[in-house]
Amino acid sequence: MAIKKFAVAAYDDEAVLFPAVKKVRKSGYKLHDVYTPFAVHGLDVEMGLKETDLHIAGFIYGICGTSTAVGFISWIFTSDWPIVYGGKPHFALPAWVPITFELTVLFAAVGMTLTFCYLNQIMPGVKKHVFHPRQSDDLFVMAIELNEHTPEAEVIKFLKSTGAKETSVQTAEEGWWYGRWDKPEAYEALNAG
Protein backbone atom coordinates (compact mmCIF):
# COMPACT_ATOMS: atom_id res chain seq x y z
CA MET A 1 0.00 0.00 0.00
CA ALA A 2 0.97 3.53 -0.29
CA ILE A 3 2.50 5.75 2.33
CA LYS A 4 0.99 9.20 2.21
CA LYS A 5 0.87 12.49 4.00
CA PHE A 6 -2.31 13.46 5.79
CA ALA A 7 -3.64 16.60 7.39
CA VAL A 8 -5.63 15.58 10.44
CA ALA A 9 -8.24 17.63 12.27
CA ALA A 10 -10.10 16.71 15.45
CA TYR A 11 -13.54 18.12 16.28
CA ASP A 12 -15.45 17.79 19.50
CA ASP A 13 -18.96 18.47 18.22
CA GLU A 14 -21.13 16.93 15.52
CA ALA A 15 -22.63 20.34 14.83
CA VAL A 16 -19.17 21.59 13.84
CA LEU A 17 -18.14 18.40 12.09
CA PHE A 18 -20.99 18.36 9.57
CA PRO A 19 -20.38 21.86 8.14
CA ALA A 20 -16.64 21.13 8.16
CA VAL A 21 -17.12 18.00 6.07
CA LYS A 22 -19.29 19.98 3.71
CA LYS A 23 -16.65 22.70 3.36
CA VAL A 24 -13.85 20.19 2.75
CA ARG A 25 -15.83 18.54 -0.03
CA LYS A 26 -16.64 21.90 -1.54
CA SER A 27 -13.02 23.05 -1.38
CA GLY A 28 -11.89 20.04 -3.39
CA TYR A 29 -9.40 18.62 -0.88
CA LYS A 30 -9.29 14.84 -0.92
CA LEU A 31 -11.22 13.59 2.09
CA HIS A 32 -9.53 10.37 3.24
CA ASP A 33 -11.94 9.38 6.02
CA VAL A 34 -13.75 10.56 9.13
CA TYR A 35 -13.36 8.56 12.33
CA THR A 36 -16.08 8.81 14.97
CA PRO A 37 -16.56 7.13 18.34
CA PHE A 38 -20.10 6.08 17.37
CA ALA A 39 -22.23 5.78 14.25
CA VAL A 40 -23.25 9.26 13.16
CA HIS A 41 -26.49 9.30 11.17
CA GLY A 42 -26.25 11.14 7.88
CA LEU A 43 -22.46 11.47 7.92
CA ASP A 44 -22.12 9.00 5.06
CA VAL A 45 -24.44 11.15 2.96
CA GLU A 46 -22.49 14.29 3.89
CA MET A 47 -19.20 12.63 3.00
CA GLY A 48 -20.61 11.56 -0.35
CA LEU A 49 -19.97 7.88 0.26
CA LYS A 50 -21.43 5.57 -2.31
CA GLU A 51 -24.08 3.17 -1.06
CA THR A 52 -22.54 -0.17 -0.21
CA ASP A 53 -22.87 -3.15 -2.54
CA LEU A 54 -22.71 -5.51 0.42
CA HIS A 55 -26.33 -6.54 0.00
CA ILE A 56 -25.77 -7.55 -3.62
CA ALA A 57 -22.91 -9.73 -2.42
CA GLY A 58 -25.28 -11.11 0.22
CA PHE A 59 -27.87 -11.98 -2.41
CA ILE A 60 -25.27 -13.81 -4.47
CA TYR A 61 -24.01 -15.74 -1.43
CA GLY A 62 -27.61 -16.62 -0.57
CA ILE A 63 -28.29 -17.95 -4.08
CA CYS A 64 -25.09 -19.99 -3.81
CA GLY A 65 -26.36 -21.45 -0.53
CA THR A 66 -29.75 -22.27 -2.05
CA SER A 67 -28.28 -23.99 -5.07
CA THR A 68 -25.70 -25.86 -3.00
CA ALA A 69 -28.43 -27.20 -0.72
CA VAL A 70 -30.89 -28.14 -3.44
CA GLY A 71 -28.22 -29.54 -5.70
CA PHE A 72 -26.48 -31.58 -3.02
CA ILE A 73 -29.62 -32.98 -1.38
CA SER A 74 -31.26 -33.84 -4.67
CA TRP A 75 -28.12 -35.56 -5.89
CA ILE A 76 -27.95 -37.68 -2.71
CA PHE A 77 -31.63 -38.58 -2.54
CA THR A 78 -32.30 -39.17 -6.21
CA SER A 79 -29.14 -40.67 -7.64
CA ASP A 80 -26.42 -41.35 -5.08
CA TRP A 81 -28.37 -43.04 -2.29
CA PRO A 82 -32.11 -43.13 -3.00
CA ILE A 83 -34.10 -44.45 -0.03
CA VAL A 84 -37.88 -44.48 0.40
CA TYR A 85 -38.81 -42.51 3.49
CA GLY A 86 -42.40 -42.72 4.74
CA GLY A 87 -43.79 -43.27 1.26
CA LYS A 88 -42.45 -39.94 0.03
CA PRO A 89 -41.10 -39.53 -3.51
CA HIS A 90 -37.32 -39.43 -3.91
CA PHE A 91 -37.50 -35.85 -5.04
CA ALA A 92 -39.27 -34.65 -1.88
CA LEU A 93 -38.89 -30.90 -2.24
CA PRO A 94 -41.04 -29.71 0.73
CA ALA A 95 -38.92 -31.72 3.16
CA TRP A 96 -35.78 -30.01 1.90
CA VAL A 97 -37.02 -26.46 2.23
CA PRO A 98 -35.94 -25.99 5.89
CA ILE A 99 -32.39 -27.15 5.13
CA THR A 100 -32.26 -25.11 1.95
CA PHE A 101 -33.36 -22.10 3.96
CA GLU A 102 -30.73 -22.73 6.66
CA LEU A 103 -27.97 -23.09 4.12
CA THR A 104 -29.07 -19.92 2.32
CA VAL A 105 -28.88 -18.01 5.59
CA LEU A 106 -25.56 -19.59 6.56
CA PHE A 107 -23.89 -18.79 3.24
CA ALA A 108 -25.28 -15.27 3.18
CA ALA A 109 -24.32 -14.58 6.81
CA VAL A 110 -20.79 -15.95 6.70
CA GLY A 111 -20.10 -14.52 3.26
CA MET A 112 -21.40 -11.10 4.17
CA THR A 113 -19.45 -11.04 7.44
CA LEU A 114 -16.19 -11.78 5.64
CA THR A 115 -17.00 -9.31 2.87
CA PHE A 116 -17.87 -6.69 5.45
CA CYS A 117 -14.52 -7.24 7.17
CA TYR A 118 -12.71 -7.00 3.85
CA LEU A 119 -14.50 -3.81 2.81
CA ASN A 120 -13.85 -2.15 6.16
CA GLN A 121 -10.31 -3.46 6.40
CA ILE A 122 -10.86 -5.19 9.70
CA MET A 123 -9.67 -8.70 10.40
CA PRO A 124 -7.99 -10.38 13.36
CA GLY A 125 -4.33 -9.35 13.43
CA VAL A 126 -4.72 -6.51 10.95
CA LYS A 127 -3.08 -3.17 11.76
CA LYS A 128 -4.20 0.28 10.70
CA HIS A 129 -2.74 3.64 11.37
CA VAL A 130 -4.56 5.47 14.17
CA PHE A 131 -4.72 9.17 13.41
CA HIS A 132 -5.76 10.25 16.87
CA PRO A 133 -5.97 8.15 20.05
CA ARG A 134 -9.22 9.86 21.02
CA GLN A 135 -11.00 9.02 17.76
CA SER A 136 -12.61 6.08 19.53
CA ASP A 137 -13.31 8.06 22.68
CA ASP A 138 -14.72 11.58 22.42
CA LEU A 139 -13.39 13.27 19.27
CA PHE A 140 -14.45 13.22 15.64
CA VAL A 141 -11.30 12.95 13.56
CA MET A 142 -11.07 13.90 9.90
CA ALA A 143 -8.08 12.97 7.72
CA ILE A 144 -7.35 14.76 4.44
CA GLU A 145 -4.89 13.32 1.96
CA LEU A 146 -2.19 15.79 0.92
CA ASN A 147 -0.32 16.00 -2.35
CA GLU A 148 2.01 18.43 -4.09
CA HIS A 149 -0.84 20.78 -5.02
CA THR A 150 -2.10 21.12 -1.46
CA PRO A 151 0.59 22.65 0.79
CA GLU A 152 0.13 21.50 4.34
CA ALA A 153 0.23 24.97 5.87
CA GLU A 154 -2.68 26.05 3.68
CA VAL A 155 -4.71 22.95 4.50
CA ILE A 156 -4.05 23.24 8.24
CA LYS A 157 -5.11 26.88 8.15
CA PHE A 158 -8.25 25.88 6.32
CA LEU A 159 -9.03 23.11 8.81
CA LYS A 160 -8.57 25.51 11.73
CA SER A 161 -11.02 27.89 10.09
CA THR A 162 -13.64 25.10 10.02
CA GLY A 163 -13.55 24.86 13.80
CA ALA A 164 -11.03 22.06 14.44
CA LYS A 165 -9.88 21.71 18.05
CA GLU A 166 -6.58 20.07 17.14
CA THR A 167 -4.72 19.72 13.88
CA SER A 168 -1.61 17.83 12.83
CA VAL A 169 0.24 16.56 9.77
CA GLN A 170 1.04 12.85 9.71
CA THR A 171 2.79 10.50 7.35
CA ALA A 172 1.12 7.16 7.39
CA GLU A 173 0.28 4.00 5.56
CA GLU A 174 -3.22 4.58 4.17
CA GLY A 175 -4.31 0.94 4.02
CA TRP A 176 -4.11 -2.06 6.29
CA TRP A 177 -1.26 -4.45 6.91
CA TYR A 178 -0.34 -7.53 8.86
CA GLY A 179 2.37 -7.63 11.54
CA ARG A 180 4.71 -4.77 12.47
CA TRP A 181 5.23 -1.47 10.70
CA ASP A 182 8.71 -1.96 9.34
CA LYS A 183 9.30 0.76 6.79
CA PRO A 184 10.81 3.63 8.75
CA GLU A 185 12.93 4.57 5.74
CA ALA A 186 9.77 5.43 3.86
CA TYR A 187 8.77 7.83 6.61
CA GLU A 188 12.16 9.49 6.55
CA ALA A 189 12.19 9.84 2.78
CA LEU A 190 8.83 11.53 2.84
CA ASN A 191 9.52 13.77 5.80
CA ALA A 192 12.87 14.81 4.30
CA GLY A 193 11.34 15.67 0.91
Added chain:
Amino acid sequence: MNDRFEIPARLRNTSLALIAVGVLALIGGIASLLTSHVDTERARFWSVLLHDSVFFTLITAVSIFIQAAVSLAQGAWIVAFRRVPEAIGANVWIFGSIATVVLFAIVFTFKDSHGVNTIFPWVTPAADDHIIHGKSAFLNKGMFVGFTLAAVGLWSYFGIKFRAMSIAQESAPKNDTKIYWKVFRMSGVFLLVYALTQMSTIPWLWVMSIDAHWFSTLFSWYTFASAFVSGMSLILLWVVYLKNQGNLGLVTTEHMHDLGKFMFAFSVFWTYLWFSQYMLIWYANVPEETVYFKMRQQGPYSIIFYANFIINFVMPILILMARPSKRNYFTVTFMAMVIIFGHWLDYYQMIMPGPLGADWHINWYEIGIFMGFLGLLIFTVSRTLSKASLVPHNNILLKETAIHIA
Protein backbone atom coordinates in the same frame (compact mmCIF):
# COMPACT_ATOMS: atom_id res chain seq x y z
CA MET B 1 -47.86 21.94 3.88
CA ASN B 2 -51.43 21.07 3.15
CA ASP B 3 -53.09 20.00 6.38
CA ARG B 4 -56.60 19.30 5.22
CA PHE B 5 -57.71 16.69 2.73
CA GLU B 6 -60.50 17.79 0.40
CA ILE B 7 -62.05 14.73 -1.23
CA PRO B 8 -61.46 15.16 -4.97
CA ALA B 9 -64.63 14.79 -7.04
CA ARG B 10 -62.94 12.09 -9.07
CA LEU B 11 -62.24 9.95 -6.00
CA ARG B 12 -65.77 10.37 -4.69
CA ASN B 13 -67.28 9.49 -8.07
CA THR B 14 -65.02 6.49 -8.46
CA SER B 15 -65.93 5.18 -5.04
CA LEU B 16 -69.64 5.74 -5.64
CA ALA B 17 -69.39 4.00 -9.02
CA LEU B 18 -67.65 1.05 -7.37
CA ILE B 19 -70.34 0.89 -4.69
CA ALA B 20 -72.98 0.98 -7.44
CA VAL B 21 -71.25 -1.94 -9.18
CA GLY B 22 -71.26 -3.82 -5.89
CA VAL B 23 -74.94 -3.14 -5.30
CA LEU B 24 -75.76 -4.21 -8.85
CA ALA B 25 -73.75 -7.40 -8.34
CA LEU B 26 -75.62 -8.01 -5.10
CA ILE B 27 -78.99 -7.48 -6.78
CA GLY B 28 -77.92 -9.70 -9.66
CA GLY B 29 -76.76 -12.27 -7.13
CA ILE B 30 -80.07 -12.21 -5.32
CA ALA B 31 -81.93 -12.54 -8.61
CA SER B 32 -79.91 -15.32 -10.16
CA LEU B 33 -77.93 -17.09 -7.41
CA LEU B 34 -79.92 -16.84 -4.21
CA THR B 35 -83.11 -17.95 -5.92
CA SER B 36 -81.37 -20.68 -7.91
CA HIS B 37 -82.33 -24.33 -7.58
CA VAL B 38 -78.70 -25.36 -7.65
CA ASP B 39 -77.29 -25.75 -4.15
CA THR B 40 -73.79 -24.58 -4.98
CA GLU B 41 -75.11 -21.41 -6.61
CA ARG B 42 -76.93 -20.47 -3.40
CA ALA B 43 -73.86 -21.38 -1.40
CA ARG B 44 -71.81 -19.25 -3.79
CA PHE B 45 -74.03 -16.24 -3.12
CA TRP B 46 -73.35 -16.42 0.61
CA SER B 47 -69.76 -17.57 0.62
CA VAL B 48 -68.66 -14.74 -1.69
CA LEU B 49 -70.28 -12.24 0.67
CA LEU B 50 -68.60 -14.04 3.56
CA HIS B 51 -65.24 -13.97 1.82
CA ASP B 52 -65.27 -10.26 0.99
CA SER B 53 -66.81 -9.01 4.23
CA VAL B 54 -64.41 -11.06 6.36
CA PHE B 55 -61.41 -10.09 4.23
CA PHE B 56 -62.19 -6.38 4.41
CA THR B 57 -62.97 -6.52 8.15
CA LEU B 58 -59.68 -8.24 8.91
CA ILE B 59 -57.47 -6.02 6.74
CA THR B 60 -59.01 -2.84 8.14
CA ALA B 61 -58.75 -4.12 11.72
CA VAL B 62 -55.03 -4.52 11.11
CA SER B 63 -54.76 -0.72 11.10
CA ILE B 64 -55.80 -0.65 14.75
CA PHE B 65 -53.25 -3.33 15.55
CA ILE B 66 -50.50 -1.34 13.84
CA GLN B 67 -51.34 1.79 15.82
CA ALA B 68 -51.39 -0.18 19.06
CA ALA B 69 -48.16 -2.03 18.36
CA VAL B 70 -46.28 1.10 17.31
CA SER B 71 -47.69 3.16 20.22
CA LEU B 72 -46.62 0.50 22.67
CA ALA B 73 -43.13 0.42 21.17
CA GLN B 74 -43.17 4.26 21.28
CA GLY B 75 -42.33 4.34 17.60
CA ALA B 76 -42.31 7.73 15.95
CA TRP B 77 -41.98 6.78 12.30
CA ILE B 78 -45.71 6.16 11.91
CA VAL B 79 -46.75 9.55 13.30
CA ALA B 80 -46.17 11.32 9.98
CA PHE B 81 -49.06 9.39 8.42
CA ARG B 82 -50.82 8.25 11.59
CA ARG B 83 -54.12 9.72 10.44
CA VAL B 84 -54.32 7.08 7.70
CA PRO B 85 -54.38 3.97 9.94
CA GLU B 86 -56.58 5.94 12.32
CA ALA B 87 -59.11 6.66 9.57
CA ILE B 88 -59.09 3.06 8.37
CA GLY B 89 -59.39 1.76 11.94
CA ALA B 90 -62.27 4.11 12.70
CA ASN B 91 -64.25 2.47 9.86
CA VAL B 92 -63.82 -1.11 11.03
CA TRP B 93 -67.32 -0.97 12.51
CA ILE B 94 -68.83 -0.67 9.00
CA PHE B 95 -67.13 -3.75 7.61
CA GLY B 96 -67.48 -5.55 10.92
CA SER B 97 -71.23 -4.95 10.95
CA ILE B 98 -71.60 -6.21 7.38
CA ALA B 99 -69.53 -9.28 8.22
CA THR B 100 -71.63 -9.90 11.34
CA VAL B 101 -74.87 -9.71 9.37
CA VAL B 102 -73.54 -12.03 6.66
CA LEU B 103 -72.08 -14.53 9.14
CA PHE B 104 -75.24 -14.64 11.23
CA ALA B 105 -77.40 -14.98 8.11
CA ILE B 106 -75.31 -17.96 7.03
CA VAL B 107 -75.29 -19.60 10.45
CA PHE B 108 -78.98 -19.11 11.17
CA THR B 109 -80.69 -19.22 7.78
CA PHE B 110 -78.55 -20.95 5.18
CA LYS B 111 -79.49 -24.53 4.25
CA ASP B 112 -79.14 -26.52 1.06
CA SER B 113 -81.94 -28.69 -0.41
CA HIS B 114 -81.11 -31.51 2.05
CA GLY B 115 -81.35 -29.18 5.02
CA VAL B 116 -77.56 -29.14 5.50
CA ASN B 117 -75.57 -25.97 6.08
CA THR B 118 -72.78 -26.56 3.54
CA ILE B 119 -70.86 -23.41 4.50
CA PHE B 120 -70.68 -24.05 8.25
CA PRO B 121 -71.20 -27.84 8.50
CA TRP B 122 -71.03 -27.71 12.31
CA VAL B 123 -74.45 -26.04 12.39
CA THR B 124 -76.16 -29.16 11.05
CA PRO B 125 -73.91 -32.15 11.80
CA ALA B 126 -74.95 -35.68 10.93
CA ALA B 127 -75.97 -37.77 13.94
CA ASP B 128 -72.95 -40.07 13.57
CA ASP B 129 -70.43 -37.29 12.91
CA HIS B 130 -68.24 -37.84 15.97
CA ILE B 131 -65.60 -35.32 14.98
CA ILE B 132 -68.00 -32.39 14.90
CA HIS B 133 -69.88 -33.56 17.99
CA GLY B 134 -66.55 -33.70 19.77
CA LYS B 135 -65.95 -30.05 18.91
CA SER B 136 -69.43 -28.87 19.85
CA ALA B 137 -68.24 -27.31 23.11
CA PHE B 138 -66.58 -24.62 21.02
CA LEU B 139 -68.22 -24.86 17.61
CA ASN B 140 -71.78 -23.90 18.49
CA LYS B 141 -74.07 -20.99 17.74
CA GLY B 142 -73.69 -19.42 21.18
CA MET B 143 -69.90 -19.30 20.96
CA PHE B 144 -70.07 -18.06 17.39
CA VAL B 145 -72.45 -15.23 18.20
CA GLY B 146 -70.60 -14.33 21.40
CA PHE B 147 -67.13 -14.19 19.90
CA THR B 148 -68.30 -12.42 16.74
CA LEU B 149 -70.15 -9.70 18.63
CA ALA B 150 -67.34 -9.28 21.16
CA ALA B 151 -64.64 -9.07 18.49
CA VAL B 152 -66.44 -6.71 16.16
CA GLY B 153 -67.63 -4.59 19.08
CA LEU B 154 -64.20 -4.28 20.65
CA TRP B 155 -62.41 -3.62 17.35
CA SER B 156 -64.95 -0.93 16.48
CA TYR B 157 -64.61 0.65 19.92
CA PHE B 158 -60.82 0.74 19.89
CA GLY B 159 -60.69 1.91 16.26
CA ILE B 160 -62.93 4.88 16.98
CA LYS B 161 -61.33 5.54 20.36
CA PHE B 162 -57.75 5.66 19.08
CA ARG B 163 -58.70 8.22 16.47
CA ALA B 164 -60.69 10.28 18.95
CA MET B 165 -57.76 10.36 21.38
CA SER B 166 -55.35 11.37 18.63
CA ILE B 167 -57.63 14.24 17.61
CA ALA B 168 -58.09 15.26 21.25
CA GLN B 169 -54.32 15.63 21.49
CA GLU B 170 -54.50 18.51 18.98
CA SER B 171 -56.40 20.70 21.41
CA ALA B 172 -54.47 19.53 24.48
CA PRO B 173 -51.91 21.87 26.09
CA LYS B 174 -48.55 21.89 24.30
CA ASN B 175 -46.22 19.01 25.24
CA ASP B 176 -48.93 17.49 27.41
CA THR B 177 -48.29 13.74 27.70
CA LYS B 178 -51.51 12.71 29.43
CA ILE B 179 -53.19 11.44 26.26
CA TYR B 180 -49.96 9.91 25.02
CA TRP B 181 -49.76 7.62 28.06
CA LYS B 182 -53.46 6.89 27.86
CA VAL B 183 -53.00 5.68 24.28
CA PHE B 184 -49.99 3.71 25.48
CA ARG B 185 -52.00 1.88 28.16
CA MET B 186 -54.97 1.27 25.88
CA SER B 187 -52.62 -0.13 23.23
CA GLY B 188 -51.55 -2.81 25.68
CA VAL B 189 -55.18 -3.69 26.36
CA PHE B 190 -55.96 -3.76 22.65
CA LEU B 191 -53.09 -6.12 21.88
CA LEU B 192 -54.56 -8.55 24.41
CA VAL B 193 -58.00 -8.20 22.81
CA TYR B 194 -56.50 -8.66 19.38
CA ALA B 195 -54.52 -11.71 20.42
CA LEU B 196 -57.68 -13.35 21.74
CA THR B 197 -59.74 -12.48 18.66
CA GLN B 198 -57.95 -12.00 15.34
CA MET B 199 -54.88 -14.04 16.31
CA SER B 200 -56.81 -17.01 17.65
CA THR B 201 -60.57 -17.47 17.97
CA ILE B 202 -62.00 -15.36 15.15
CA PRO B 203 -60.29 -17.13 12.23
CA TRP B 204 -61.19 -20.47 13.83
CA LEU B 205 -64.84 -19.53 13.88
CA TRP B 206 -65.19 -17.44 10.75
CA VAL B 207 -62.91 -19.28 8.36
CA MET B 208 -61.51 -22.54 9.72
CA SER B 209 -64.92 -23.85 10.82
CA ILE B 210 -65.91 -23.99 7.14
CA ASP B 211 -63.74 -27.11 7.03
CA ALA B 212 -65.11 -28.21 10.36
CA HIS B 213 -63.58 -31.69 10.34
CA TRP B 214 -60.15 -30.35 9.75
CA PHE B 215 -58.01 -28.16 11.98
CA SER B 216 -54.62 -26.54 12.00
CA THR B 217 -53.01 -24.99 15.07
CA LEU B 218 -51.19 -22.49 12.85
CA PHE B 219 -54.30 -21.30 11.10
CA SER B 220 -54.97 -18.05 12.96
CA TRP B 221 -51.38 -16.90 12.69
CA TYR B 222 -51.45 -17.66 9.01
CA THR B 223 -54.64 -15.68 8.43
CA PHE B 224 -53.28 -12.89 10.61
CA ALA B 225 -50.09 -12.68 8.56
CA SER B 226 -52.18 -12.58 5.42
CA ALA B 227 -54.36 -9.79 6.79
CA PHE B 228 -51.39 -7.88 8.23
CA VAL B 229 -49.44 -7.65 5.01
CA SER B 230 -52.55 -6.60 3.08
CA GLY B 231 -53.41 -4.06 5.79
CA MET B 232 -49.91 -2.57 5.52
CA SER B 233 -50.28 -2.41 1.74
CA LEU B 234 -53.63 -0.68 2.16
CA ILE B 235 -52.07 1.99 4.39
CA LEU B 236 -49.26 2.43 1.89
CA LEU B 237 -51.72 2.94 -0.98
CA TRP B 238 -53.51 5.66 1.00
CA VAL B 239 -50.24 7.35 1.91
CA VAL B 240 -49.11 7.39 -1.72
CA TYR B 241 -52.49 8.68 -2.85
CA LEU B 242 -52.53 11.47 -0.26
CA LYS B 243 -48.98 12.44 -1.14
CA ASN B 244 -49.97 12.68 -4.78
CA GLN B 245 -52.75 15.04 -3.71
CA GLY B 246 -50.15 17.28 -2.08
CA ASN B 247 -50.92 16.24 1.50
CA LEU B 248 -48.73 14.49 4.06
CA GLY B 249 -45.70 16.71 3.51
CA LEU B 250 -43.98 15.13 6.50
CA VAL B 251 -43.88 11.74 4.84
CA THR B 252 -40.55 11.21 3.11
CA THR B 253 -38.96 8.38 1.21
CA GLU B 254 -37.70 7.14 4.58
CA HIS B 255 -41.23 6.47 5.82
CA MET B 256 -42.13 4.81 2.52
CA HIS B 257 -39.03 2.66 2.87
CA ASP B 258 -40.21 1.47 6.29
CA LEU B 259 -43.67 0.63 4.94
CA GLY B 260 -42.01 -1.23 2.08
CA LYS B 261 -39.89 -3.16 4.58
CA PHE B 262 -43.05 -4.22 6.41
CA MET B 263 -44.62 -5.38 3.15
CA PHE B 264 -41.50 -7.33 2.27
CA ALA B 265 -40.87 -8.80 5.71
CA PHE B 266 -44.45 -9.87 6.33
CA SER B 267 -44.76 -11.40 2.88
CA VAL B 268 -41.90 -13.64 3.92
CA PHE B 269 -43.50 -14.17 7.33
CA TRP B 270 -46.76 -15.18 5.62
CA THR B 271 -44.85 -17.66 3.45
CA TYR B 272 -43.15 -19.07 6.52
CA LEU B 273 -46.52 -19.81 8.18
CA TRP B 274 -48.17 -20.95 4.95
CA PHE B 275 -45.35 -23.36 4.30
CA SER B 276 -45.09 -24.57 7.90
CA GLN B 277 -48.76 -25.49 7.85
CA TYR B 278 -48.39 -27.19 4.49
CA MET B 279 -45.17 -29.06 5.20
CA LEU B 280 -46.23 -30.58 8.52
CA ILE B 281 -49.42 -31.88 6.96
CA TRP B 282 -47.57 -33.13 3.88
CA TYR B 283 -44.93 -34.85 5.99
CA ALA B 284 -47.25 -36.51 8.50
CA ASN B 285 -49.58 -37.54 5.67
CA VAL B 286 -52.56 -38.19 7.96
CA PRO B 287 -55.67 -38.54 5.78
CA GLU B 288 -57.96 -36.29 7.84
CA GLU B 289 -55.40 -33.50 7.53
CA THR B 290 -54.26 -33.97 3.94
CA VAL B 291 -57.85 -33.82 2.69
CA TYR B 292 -57.57 -30.03 3.06
CA PHE B 293 -54.70 -29.83 0.59
CA LYS B 294 -56.00 -32.62 -1.65
CA MET B 295 -58.77 -30.25 -2.72
CA ARG B 296 -56.55 -27.19 -2.89
CA GLN B 297 -53.26 -28.39 -4.31
CA GLN B 298 -54.22 -31.33 -6.49
CA GLY B 299 -57.91 -30.67 -6.95
CA PRO B 300 -59.87 -27.94 -8.71
CA TYR B 301 -58.13 -25.13 -6.82
CA SER B 302 -54.56 -25.96 -7.81
CA ILE B 303 -54.28 -22.93 -10.08
CA ILE B 304 -55.16 -20.62 -7.18
CA PHE B 305 -52.87 -22.56 -4.85
CA TYR B 306 -49.82 -22.00 -7.06
CA ALA B 307 -50.83 -18.47 -8.05
CA ASN B 308 -51.07 -17.73 -4.34
CA PHE B 309 -47.49 -18.86 -3.80
CA ILE B 310 -46.14 -16.91 -6.77
CA ILE B 311 -48.04 -13.68 -6.10
CA ASN B 312 -47.57 -13.62 -2.36
CA PHE B 313 -44.04 -14.94 -2.05
CA VAL B 314 -42.02 -15.04 -5.25
CA MET B 315 -43.07 -11.60 -6.48
CA PRO B 316 -42.59 -9.69 -3.20
CA ILE B 317 -39.28 -11.32 -2.37
CA LEU B 318 -37.77 -10.70 -5.79
CA ILE B 319 -39.24 -7.26 -6.43
CA LEU B 320 -39.11 -5.73 -2.96
CA MET B 321 -35.79 -7.14 -1.82
CA ALA B 322 -33.54 -4.39 -3.14
CA ARG B 323 -33.35 -1.11 -1.27
CA PRO B 324 -34.03 1.15 -4.28
CA SER B 325 -37.26 -0.69 -5.12
CA LYS B 326 -38.63 -0.04 -1.62
CA ARG B 327 -37.85 3.65 -2.06
CA ASN B 328 -39.50 3.86 -5.46
CA TYR B 329 -43.11 5.02 -5.35
CA PHE B 330 -44.12 3.11 -8.46
CA THR B 331 -42.74 -0.23 -7.30
CA VAL B 332 -44.23 -0.08 -3.81
CA THR B 333 -47.62 1.05 -5.14
CA PHE B 334 -47.66 -1.70 -7.72
CA MET B 335 -46.60 -4.32 -5.18
CA ALA B 336 -49.17 -3.10 -2.64
CA MET B 337 -51.94 -3.69 -5.17
CA VAL B 338 -50.50 -7.08 -6.12
CA ILE B 339 -50.26 -8.10 -2.45
CA ILE B 340 -53.84 -7.08 -1.65
CA PHE B 341 -55.11 -9.01 -4.65
CA GLY B 342 -52.89 -11.98 -3.77
CA HIS B 343 -54.18 -12.21 -0.23
CA TRP B 344 -57.74 -11.77 -1.43
CA LEU B 345 -57.05 -14.92 -3.49
CA ASP B 346 -55.51 -16.53 -0.42
CA TYR B 347 -58.72 -15.99 1.55
CA TYR B 348 -60.68 -17.19 -1.46
CA GLN B 349 -58.95 -20.55 -1.43
CA MET B 350 -59.37 -20.83 2.34
CA ILE B 351 -63.12 -20.31 2.13
CA MET B 352 -64.47 -21.64 -1.16
CA PRO B 353 -63.45 -25.32 -1.33
CA GLY B 354 -65.73 -26.16 1.61
CA PRO B 355 -69.07 -24.86 0.33
CA LEU B 356 -68.46 -24.93 -3.43
CA GLY B 357 -66.25 -27.92 -4.09
CA ALA B 358 -65.25 -27.96 -7.74
CA ASP B 359 -67.93 -25.44 -8.77
CA TRP B 360 -65.97 -22.29 -8.17
CA HIS B 361 -65.96 -19.31 -10.50
CA ILE B 362 -64.31 -15.92 -10.32
CA ASN B 363 -66.91 -14.18 -12.35
CA TRP B 364 -69.10 -11.07 -12.49
CA TYR B 365 -70.49 -11.75 -9.02
CA GLU B 366 -67.14 -12.25 -7.24
CA ILE B 367 -65.54 -9.26 -8.94
CA GLY B 368 -68.62 -7.07 -8.52
CA ILE B 369 -68.89 -7.73 -4.77
CA PHE B 370 -65.16 -7.13 -4.35
CA MET B 371 -65.46 -3.80 -6.19
CA GLY B 372 -68.42 -2.86 -4.03
CA PHE B 373 -66.43 -3.39 -0.83
CA LEU B 374 -63.47 -1.55 -2.34
CA GLY B 375 -65.71 1.40 -3.17
CA LEU B 376 -67.16 1.37 0.33
CA LEU B 377 -63.65 1.37 1.77
CA ILE B 378 -62.54 4.30 -0.40
CA PHE B 379 -65.71 6.23 0.32
CA THR B 380 -65.73 5.80 4.09
CA VAL B 381 -62.00 6.22 4.66
CA SER B 382 -61.73 9.32 2.48
CA ARG B 383 -64.72 10.83 4.27
CA THR B 384 -63.11 10.16 7.65
CA LEU B 385 -59.74 11.51 6.47
CA SER B 386 -61.30 14.78 5.31
CA LYS B 387 -62.82 15.44 8.73
CA ALA B 388 -59.62 16.23 10.63
CA SER B 389 -56.18 17.64 9.97
CA LEU B 390 -53.91 15.13 8.25
CA VAL B 391 -50.95 16.23 10.33
CA PRO B 392 -51.28 15.15 13.96
CA HIS B 393 -50.47 18.58 15.36
CA ASN B 394 -49.21 18.72 18.92
CA ASN B 395 -48.31 15.03 18.88
CA ILE B 396 -45.23 14.85 21.08
CA LEU B 397 -43.42 12.65 18.55
CA LEU B 398 -44.01 15.00 15.62
CA LYS B 399 -40.46 16.30 15.47
CA GLU B 400 -39.00 12.84 15.77
CA THR B 401 -41.10 11.61 12.87
CA ALA B 402 -40.06 14.54 10.68
CA ILE B 403 -36.36 13.67 11.01
CA HIS B 404 -36.91 9.93 10.80
CA ILE B 405 -34.34 7.94 8.85
CA ALA B 406 -35.20 4.42 7.78
